[in-house]
Amino acid sequence: MSTQKKESEKKTKNTNVNVTRRQALSKMGAAAVGAAAIVVVGGVAYYLSTSQAPPSPPPTTTAAATTQAATTQAATQTGLTAGPPVYFNIWAYHPEIVAANMQIFNQEYGENCEVLQVPGDYYASLLTKFMTGAGSRMDMMYLHSDYMTRYYKAGWIQPVNDEEHCNEIRNDYGNKNLLEVLMMPDGNQCGWVYFNGTVPIQYNGKVLQKAGLADDTGHIKSSPKTWDDFVQMCRDLVKSKVVKYAYLPKWIQCGTCGINEIFDEYCISEGELQFDPKTQEPTLENDRVLHILENMRTLVAENLADPGVLALNEQDHITTFCAGKHAFTEVHDYDLVAFNDPAQSPDAGWYHWLPAQPGSKGWYPYMGALYCISSHEYMKRSNNEAKRLERLHQFYAWKDKNGNYVAGKQWIQSPPFLGQPYTQYYDDPATKEAWLKQTYDEGDMAVRRNAHLTAVVPPGYHGMVWYSNWHEYLMDILPKMVLGEVTPRDALTSLIDTANSLRKEYGGPEIWK
Amino acid sequence: MTQTARNSGSAKPKRGLTDSQFALFLIAPLVIFQAALTVYPSAVALWMSLQKFNPSGQVMRFYGLGNYIDAFSDPGVQASTVISIEYTATIVAVTVLLGLGVSLLLNEQFRGRSIVRVLVILPWAIPEYATALLYGNVYSQTYGTLNGLLMALGLIKEYLPIISIGTIWVLALAYAWHYAPLAIFFFLGSLQSVPEDLYRQARVDGASAFRRFKTVTLPYMRYALLIILVLATTDALKSLDLVWNLTQGGPSGMTRVLTYYVYRATFVLGNLGYGAALSFILLVLIIAVTAICFIVLTRRRR
Numbered sequence: 001m002s003t004q005k006k007e008s009e010k011k012t013k014n015t016n017v018n019v020t021r022r023q024a025l026s027k028m029g030a031a032a033v034g035a036a037a038i039v040v041v042g043g044v045a046y047y048l049s050t051s052q053a054p055p056s057p058p059p060t061t062t063a064a065a066t067t068q069a070a071t072t073q074a075a076t077q078t079g080l081t082a083g084p085p086v087y088f089n090i091w092a093y094h095p096e097i098v099a100a101n102m103q104i105f106n107q108e109y110g111e112n113c114e115v116l117q118v119p120g121d122y123y124a125s126l127l128t129k130f131m132t133g134a135g136s137r138m139d140m141m142y143l144h145s146d147y148m149t150r151y152y153k154a155g156w157i158q159p160v161n162d163e164e165h166c167n168e169i170r171n172d173y174g175n176k177n178l179l180e181v182l183m184m185p186d187g188n189q190c191g192w193v194y195f196n197g198t199v200p201i202q203y204n205g206k207v208l209q210k211a212g213l214a215d216d217t218g219h220i221k222s223s224p225k226t227w228d229d230f231v232q233m234c235r236d237l238v239k240s241k242v243v244k245y246a247y248l249p250k251w252i253q254c255g256t257c258g259i260n261e262i263f264d265e266y267c268i269s270e271g272e273l274q275f276d277p278k279t280q281e282p283t284l285e286n287d288r289v290l291h292i293l294e295n296m297r298t299l300v301a302e303n304l305a306d307p308g309v310l311a312l313n314e315q316d317h318i319t320t321f322c323a324g325k326h327a328f329t330e331v332h333d334y335d336l337v338a339f340n341d342p343a344q345s346p347d348a349g350w351y352h353w354l355p356a357q358p359g360s361k362g363w364y365p366y367m368g369a370l371y372c373i374s375s376h377e378y379m380k381r382s383n384n385e386a387k388r389l390e391r392l393h394q395f396y397a398w399k400d401k402n403g404n405y406v407a408g409k410q411w412i413q414s415p416p417f418l419g420q421p422y423t424q425y426y427d428d429p430a431t432k433e434a435w436l437k438q439t440y441d442e443g444d445m446a447v448r449r450n451a452h453l454t455a456v457v458p459p460g461y462h463g464m465v466w467y468s469n470w471h472e473y474l475m476d477i478l479p480k481m482v483l484g485e486v487t488p489r490d491a492l493t494s495l496i497d498t499a500n501s502l503r504k505e506y507g508g509p510e511i512w513k
Numbered sequence: 514m515t516q517t518a519r520n521s522g523s524a525k526p527k528r529g530l531t532d533s534q535f536a537l538f539l540i541a542p543l544v545i546f547q548a549a550l551t552v553y554p555s556a557v558a559l560w561m562s563l564q565k566f567n568p569s570g571q572v573m574r575f576y577g578l579g580n581y582i583d584a585f586s587d588p589g590v591q592a593s594t595v596i597s598i599e600y601t602a603t604i605v606a607v608t609v610l611l612g613l614g615v616s617l618l619l620n621e622q623f624r625g626r627s628i629v630r631v632l633v634i635l636p637w638a639i640p641e642y643a644t645a646l647l648y649g650n651v652y653s654q655t656y657g658t659l660n661g662l663l664m665a666l667g668l669i670k671e672y673l674p675i676i677s678i679g680t681i682w683v684l685a686l687a688y689a690w691h692y693a694p695l696a697i698f699f700f701l702g703s704l705q706s707v708p709e710d711l712y713r714q715a716r717v718d719g720a721s722a723f724r725r726f727k728t729v730t731l732p733y734m735r736y737a738l739l740i741i742l743v744l745a746t747t748d749a750l751k752s753l754d755l756v757w758n759l760t761q762g763g764p765s766g767m768t769r770v771l772t773y774y775v776y777r778a779t780f781v782l783g784n785l786g787y788g789a790a791l792s793f794i795l796l797v798l799i800i801a802v803t804a805i806c807f808i809v810l811t812r813r814r815r
Contacts (some may be wrong), residue, residue: 123780123781127780150568150570252761253761253763255781297657310677311674311677311760311768313649319653319656322655323655465569466568468568468782468783470776471659472781472782476589478767506567
């Protein structure tokens with residue numbers, strides 16, 4: 001019986017193939033490994049096939065082939081061959097203009113360069129890229145000046161001294177002060193100006209008119225010569241009850257464009273540069289700076305400036321001033337377009353710049369950004385690639401191969417009219433025509449031209465790798481001071497101590513030797 | 514017989530992997546994946562936290578525990594920790610209360626209940642970043658809907674700088690609006706598991722509504738409540754998008770939560786070592802809070 005049973009069980013086992021969970025997983029694992037191997041092999045094959053230079057187009061008579069032949073000829077004329085795309089990383093500001101310029105470049109030079117808009121926080125993405133090499137390739141990029149210093153010191157930015165036409169471009173700059181922005185203490189130049197602007201005081205002529213401070217056309221009758229005059233004018237406006245707060249200062253929380261930048265504005269208008277450019281030691285211990293701080297506090301203490309601005313971001317600040325509830329503000333000069341846009345402001349057409357910046361010197365501060373080229377082990381490139389990149393760099397920052405200003409013209413002649421370093425742009429009738437269409441008047445245009453061509457760069461910008469720390473500290477202490485939590489005297493002492501401490505911690509000019 | 518011969522004689526022939534080896538083989542991809550995405554970066558971050566970096570992101574020198582010591586003596590960190598605790602406590606309290614209230618309402622029978630349930634969950638589906646943009650419009654001093662509402666109700670005569678007045682509290686309310694649907698989701702699930710008979714018996718015994726909630730409903734919701742406490746606390750402590758997009762820590766540092774401080778140290782100032790050290794301190798804080806919640810849970814279970 002038992003023999004029969006065993007045989008029966010044996011038969012059953014032979015006919016029913018039992019697969020254990022382990023066997024199933026083994027087979028699934030093997031299949032997964034096989035699939036992974038196929039993917040890897042396929043990926044390598046794809047990489048090898050795409051990393052080779054594209055073959056020359058066959059001679060055909062189609063229009064597409066003709067275009068291709070023309071562009072290939074253009075590339076060959078300069079002795080450069082086409083290759084993998086060169087990438088231009090940008091922040092999210094009118095990417096359509098950047099893309100339009102890239103299209104022109106690619107057509108003119110038979111290139112295949114690409115614009116990549118960096119998502120999220122721009123500098124956080126860049127830092128991550130430089131630290132890890134993760135993500136897409138980055139060849140050219142925007143940088144603010146203070147970041148350029150840090151990145152250059154880290155070896156992430158390539159000097160442009162050896163670029164062809166370097167001296168020609170320098171000579172072409174209308175405002176030679178801008179060259180100071182570009183130069184590092186070791187004598188190397190690290191980029192070209194993407195745009196340059198200033199932070200002038202702007203006013204709402206309609207509000208001033210109601211208070212009897214502007215003429216029938218909404219132009220200010222008597223522009224304040226000093227900041228004391230300005231504070232007094234704010235007092236008069238509030239006293240007249242035309243507005244609750246006369247001044248909406250741009251005292252926002254923004255690392256590159258907030259209360260720190262406006263403090264620079266006040267200082268520069270008084271000829272106060274904050275740091276000795278040679279020693280990088282603070283020069284803040286003087287009555288001028290103390291008076292600037294006292295005026296800032298007075299503006300809030302006497303309810304002349306709107307303290308609500310401390311919680312606004314950049315866009316909200318503009319929107320708030322567009323509402324027509326304040327008389328004065330300061331913003332980057334290109335934002336006059338927003339104020340004078342009927343879709344954004346009920347008082348469109350009434351906004352103007354003060355004819356001159358208040359202050360003993362009346363200087364305007366430089367603000368802007370640069371085109372820089374990365375230099376990093378993750379971004380190694382051949383000589384051919386380096387030359388193609390240089391060509392792209394100069395196309396955006398200067399002229400095309402035919403000697404025409406192309407990219408910069410797009411910026412300065414299209415809203416919001418980003419400032420450019422070349423005087424020719426301002427004298428171009430097309431620029432004038434475009435600006436006048438956007439409710440700029442002749443007076444504003446003259447102010448803007450003058451401001452651009454004379455803007456002063458704070459010496460503290462150069463070679464201070466800790467400039468961002470300094471600017472961040474200004475954002476810490478100045479709001480406290482204007483709200484009365486710290487006296488202007490204590491704030492000044494604290495500023496000087498911090499500047500000395502940062503210099504001691506991270507080094508002065510000696511780190512560049 | 515030599516030792517070798519004995520060993521070879523007694524050794525069983527091996528075919529394939531043992532069960533343990535096979536199990537290890539199966540979990541190996543997950544382990545490798547986790548190591549690549551978590552362990553390795555954490556190890557690098559730990560190493561970074563022991564270095565002194567300059568603003569260019571370059572290591573200046575080995576700093577030991579210096580960054581941690583600096584953090585504990587940094588008034589900015591202390592202030593940010595207090596703000597983070599206020600922010601988190603408000604979020605957790607509002608989330609739980611709102612979640613409880615709404616889930617009790619949604620547990621009742623009424624027409625259109627299914628649609629309301631779907632609508633209620635929507636804020637949770639909105640990313641934190643979009644929530645920030647939304648509440649920028651709600652709180653705006655110039656065109657804010659909240660100001661418009663208050664004005665229409667005659668409660669204010671002019672638009673107010675709501676964020677300046679409410680600071681971290683109004684930000685916490687925005688986050689709670691975003692987060693409460695998750696609590697509603699959990700609580701509603703728990704409520705539906707309460708046997709109806711228990712309510713009937715409680716009514717027969719003459720228990721009041723509050724008594725019924727305390728003795729019948731709450732015990733069934735306890736686990737959901739504790740899960741929400743843990744999730745809301747950890748997520749609120751980690752939250753950055755809302756603060757970053759609405760106030761960037763302003764006005765005057767009044768909304769500078771610890772995550773913002775970490776972000777600023779790392780990405781704005783390039784002080785990678787200090788940022789990494791602060792991250793680990795934040796991590797310890799989150800683990801401690803989570804552990805406390807779980808200890809409470811375990812005790813109740815006993």
